Amino acid sequence: MYFHKEKHTHHCNRINLTIADIIGKYNSEIRGMYNYYRIATDISSKMGKYKYYHYSSMAATIARKEVSSITKVIKKYGIDVPRKHGTGTRKIIGVNYETKTGSKTMTYFNEPLIYLNQPKKWLKETNEIYYKKPLVIKRLENCRCELCGIQSSIPGDFAVHHIKKLKSLKDKYFKANIITPYWVQRMIELNRRTLIVCKKCHKDIHFGKEI
């Protein structure tokens, strides 16, 4: 994704979208990444870097669309937002748009990056996993469900299903002599404690419970 390419990669297939749609698309991606990374204690350093490249990619896409430069794009679409530290404002690319209830402003993702201290129970060990095995991030960025194969361009559409021990999972189904669900077979096949899944498959894994 954005990590390994040049600094100002743009998205060819996004050039034809409106500015608001481009920002919306990037926002849903960064939000997805944020939801994914926020259980990491060093969320702000991890995300900060990603966010920088991601924002640059968005600026480059808009610049490309308008046959302009990133500097000009920031000048044209920069909206003053209060600085998170200290006083004063800084510019973030955004748009004003009209709704029935009046005019609204949408800027690029500008929420403070806060560590989520109480991860859901099946995500217990994921902090550790993210850093020991960056492969899981690469797999997540493939934007492809490892169960049903569905693809999407939004990383936020996918989640990491995680189990503590593959062996106890094997034992649970094999020893009990009950039918092994497909997701268990897949984890055994891949020999991993993590599985990248789409929302639907993830819900199915958790017996239809909302996640």
Ligand SMILES: [Zn+2]
């Ligand atoms: Zn799926």
Ligand SMILES: [Zn+2]
């Ligand atoms: Zn899960």
